[in-house]
Amino acid sequence: MGPLLILIFIFGAIIGSFLNVVIYRLPREEGWRRQLRSLVSPGSHCTGCERSISWYDNVPLVSYAVLAGKCRHCGERIPLRYPLVEFTNAALYVFAGLVFGLEPTLFPALLFISALIAVFYIDLEHYIIPNVIVLPVAAAGLVTMIAIDPGRWLELVLAGVISAVFFFLVAIIKPGGMGMGDVKLAGMMGFFLGRSVLVALFLGFFLGALAGLGLMVTGRKGRKSRVPFGPFLAVGGIVALFVGQHLLGLYLGLFNQGM
Numbered sequence: 001m002g003p004l005l006i007l008i009f010i011f012g013a014i015i016g017s018f019l020n021v022v023i024y025r026l027p028r029e030e031g032w033r034r035q036l037r038s039l040v041s042p043g044s045h046c047t048g049c050e051r052s053i054s055w056y057d058n059v060p061l062v063s064y065a066v067l068a069g070k071c072r073h074c075g076e077r078i079p080l081r082y083p084l085v086e087f088t089n090a091a092l093y094v095f096a097g098l099v100f101g102l103e104p105t106l107f108p109a110l111l112f113i114s115a116l117i118a119v120f121y122i123d124l125e126h127y128i129i130p131n132v133i134v135l136p137v138a139a140a141g142l143v144t145m146i147a148i149d150p151g152r153w154l155e156l157v158l159a160g161v162i163s164a165v166f167f168f169l170v171a172i173i174k175p176g177g178m179g180m181g182d183v184k185l186a187g188m189m190g191f192f193l194g195r196s197v198l199v200a201l202f203l204g205f206f207l208g209a210l211a212g213l214g215l216m217v218t219g220r221k222g223r224k225s226r227v228p229f230g231p232f233l234a235v236g237g238i239v240a241l242f243v244g245q246h247l248l249g250l251y252l253g254l255f256n257q258g259m
C-alpha cells in the first residue's frame with residue numbers, strides 16, 4: 001500500500017491546490033455561472049503584482065517551500081493558507097485511503113473531505129457557505145452513497161432531511177446565529193454520513209460553544225462579533241466520517257448496558 005499512499009498524497013495535494021482557487025475566488029463572485037467560470041480563468045496570478053504564475057512556481061507544497069512563501073517577482077507574501085490547505089487535503093486523503101481502503105466508499109469520502117475544507121475556510125473568512133459547493137456535492141453524495149449501498153437509502157435521506165430541518169428551526173428561533181448556509185451544509189453532511197451525522201452535529205455544537213467561551217474569556221469577542229458556525233460543522237463532519245460509526249456504537253453500547 002506504500003507507493004499507493006504516496007500517489008494518494010500527491011493527488012490530494014493537487015486537489016488541495018485547486019481548493020485554494022475555490023477558497024479565494026468563489027466568494028468574490030456572484031451567481032453560479034460567474035463563480036464556476038472564475039475557477040478556470042484567468043489563470044493563476046500573484047495578487048500583489050498581477051503577474052501570472054508559471055507552472056514551476058505552482059507545484060503544490062513544493063513551490064511554497066522553494067519560494068520561501070514569497071512571490072518570485074514582487075516578493076508579496078503567499079498566505080500560509082495555501083500550503084496548509086494542500087497539506088491538510090493530502091493528509092486527510094491518505095488517512096481516508098487507510099481507513100476505507102480502495103473501496104467504492106473512498107470516493108464519496110474524498111469528495112466530502114475536500115468540500116468541507118473549502119467550506120471551512122470560506123465561511124471562516126467571508127461568513128458564507130456557497131450554494132455552488134454545497135448543493136451539487138450534497139446531490140453527488142446522496143446518489144453515490146445510495147449507489148454503493150442501496151439498503152441505506154432511507155437512513156441517508158432521513159439523516160440529511162432531519163439535520164437540515166433541525167438547523168432550519170434553530171435558525172428561525174434564534175436569528176443571527178445560524179444561517180441558511182448552515183442548514184444546507186447540515187443536510188449535505190447527513191446525506192454522506194447517515195446516522196453518524198449525529199456525531200458531527202454534536203461535535204459542531206460542542207466546538208462552537210468552546211470557541212465562544214474562549215472568545216468571551218480572552219475578551220476578543222468585540223473584534224469579531226459573529227463567529228461563523230460552518231467551520232465547526234466541517235470539523236465535526238470530518239471527525240464523524242472517520243470515527244462516527246465507532247463513537248455512535250460505543251454510545252449506544254453504553255446506553256444498552258444502562259437499561
Ligand SMILES: [Zn+2]
Pocket residue numbers: 046047048049050051071072073074075076
Ligand atoms: Zn507578485
